[in-house]
Amino acid sequence: MNKENKIVFSPVGVIHTPFDGKEKIPRQGCFGENNDGWIEIFPEFAEGLNGLESFSHIYLLFHFHQSQGYLLTQITPRHHQIKGVFAIRSPRRPNGIGMTIVKLKKIDSNKIYFSGADMIDGTPLLDIKPYTTEIDNYPDADNGWLKTVAK
């Protein structure tokens, strides 16, 4: 295997948010306000939502479709530090996969309503996974270089 291997995905839905331009997107959804969004799951995948409504938080995996190219090291916008792309959440990644934990509000047929959006309106959805405290919650995790900078 090498970097020439191709892995092909296709959207399972579209994420609708209040943010119609990159400059309007909050840094992270969980810190923001007025960041409700909704997802249209393409009807042929709607059956896959069965049981999701019982969770309070879900992972959205999506495509940074408006991000062009990537930089292996980048200057972080808040902290002005030079960090590797795998040590930050920047959209300019070798594989443009975004990941955000959002708060689930309601599912109505193939529509999912949530709060905590931090992606641009019209973002292609790749996957959804339930958030569980069993395997996703590490309160004692070390926040690494983020500890050394002001919030």
Added chain:
Amino acid sequence: MNKENKIVFSPVGVIHTPFDGKEKIPRQGCFGENNDGWIEIFPEFAEGLNGLESFSHIYLLFHFHQSQGYLLTQITPRHHQIKGVFAIRSPRRPNGIGMTIVKLKKIDSNKIYFSGADMIDGTPLLDIKPYTTEIDNYPDADNGWLKTVAK
């Protein structure tokens, strides 16, 4: 946009684990033992690891490359419940993206050593993101249908 759109990714590395067959993989890495793994980041991406060593936990996003096709609803192996694919972590997903939080042990040049592997040996790595308690830690999250079943 629709499900005909193609999104093409390529591996940035390979994940090496003790599990050379699907039947040997533990249910979730964080519950297991003897599950140390290591990642070979392809050298051209190694610079992107700068700063990652300061975190204790990291997200690995990878390709379920040995998973064939998907089922929108599946019977969960432990609980024998019928659930939608987006409400479970099954590898048989419309887009075969796996996501596991692992514990970082050491980074040595383009090699990452970790514990908590739950993927098959030779798995293509798509992305790494740092885990931070700021945005990834929801101790009060509702575990949904998992609450109603024995561990």
